[in-house]
Amino acid sequence: MEVITGWSHRAFAMGDATCVGEARRHCAQAIADWGWPDEDAGRLSLVVTELGTNLLRHAVQGQLWIAFKPAWREVEVIALDKGPGMVDVQRSLTDGVSTGSGSPGTGLGAVRRMASDFDVHSSPQGTLVLARVRPEGVAQPALGVRLGAVRLAAPGETVCGDGWALALEGVPAGEGSLTARPRHDRLTLLVSDGLGHGPEAAAASDAALARFAQDPFAPLPALLQALDRGLGGTRGAALFLLRADPGEPLRFTGAGNILGRVMSGVYDKGMLTPHGTAGVQLRRAEPSTQELPAHAMMLVHTDGIASRWPASALAPLMPRDPALLAAALVWNQLRGRDDATVVVLKQEEPS
Incomplete structure (x- = not known):
């Protein structure tokens, strides 16, 4: 892992x-x-x-x-x-x-x-x-998924109150896939948005990331509750958890106004979680599910990005590096008053 x-x-x-x-x-x-x-x-x-x-x-x-x-x-x-x-x-x-x-x-x-x-x-x-x-001869690690992310601190701040982490776990080839084709990894993504911005917001997100790293593949309800406990004593945070298991639909849960989206050239479906603030007031809710069509990407962003933006804004960039997609969304949809984070996961094409 x-x-x-x-x-x-x-x-x-x-x-x-x-x-x-x-x-x-x-x-x-x-x-x-x-x-x-x-x-x-x-x-x-x-x-x-x-x-x-x-x-x-x-x-x-x-x-x-x-x-x-x-x-x-x-x-x-x-x-x-x-x-x-x-x-x-x-x-x-x-x-x-x-x-x-x-x-x-x-x-x-x-x-x-x-x-x-x-x-x-x-x-x-x-x-x-x-x-x-990178130094000559050094390659990026093989993750089994294409990852791109942009995280910017709010104007005037030196630290970002958002945080994210991606956990990857190997699965023997041929046991299933995210797209009904052989794959080699399962994953859990956490995106956190500490309440407000600045050092105290960053401390809340850091607490969430530290607790997440202890057991990122726990069942999502238990993982969300563990994150809630781990945020005790902080100002709290909005959270979004996304789980991709081979052969299964995506599952997601969380609290607050972090938004998820599954997109391709012909598909666009949002992922919403209940209101609440982990570490302060968290509702119990069963994870929701979302299909992941072939060639679709997974995108999660904090509320430093406008909540409503047209799929056409990213359509020309769909074939590009996922970091370019994340950057384009931040650059063109940034609210400009808060920390901003976009994480994009694209499925590896089978060789």
Whole structure:
């Protein structure tokens, strides 16, 4: 069994050239103790510089969102803007096409070449670029599911009151599947939203994550009650638990205004839990079920994201990396007054 504790992103608004330097130094300081070779640290520096300079010179309201994943020796950099978009994405990805004077002159094509993972989506409304950097020869772990998540602290806060964790447990191949096809993992996802925001909200979510890690595959009613007890003495939190077992429909439960959704190009169904606050007042409720059609993704978000958004907002991004989907939803549906978290799980296609 593996429990992945969620990472968070720090946002850097690209207002002038000093902002690019700030983001680059932020990365260098964070990986200083990771033991990266100089060549790999240099690749990360160039990726941040190129993406930041591109936003500064060509985009409206550009930001870099940066997350660190020490367990995977990985840095995730997401560049976002509000337009005007790239007229010819393929040409912009040609190695050597510069993003403008003042950058290394290597262009997005070199970002794609230097990054361990790369994805991009562009329209007149804005562009999103995802670049992950890991040391040469280091691969992402095989999870049995494609995972993408964005977690941002409320404006003015240094810590995020939201939290999330994903537990994965191996299942022998051929015993069943999430989609009636052979799979190798079952999973439980927890998303927590500590009441309010700031350090006390973060402490509530941390308590929930710590209790979750002790027994993430307990029956959902018992797990929810254990989380409720674990939040005693904190200000409390909204919770959402999602369980995927081979050969079974999805099951979910929780309390509060965290929302879930199952989506594909032809399917869209929401997942709602009862009102309440774990650690303060929690209703007893049986888990609900939800079908998971082939090719559908699972998405859970806190109330820092608008509760009503059209499926069409993500339709063009459905084939993309799940982190790009999560980023797009936060970028375009952010309320701007609270912590915000989106977790996206996409089924691995059978080989």
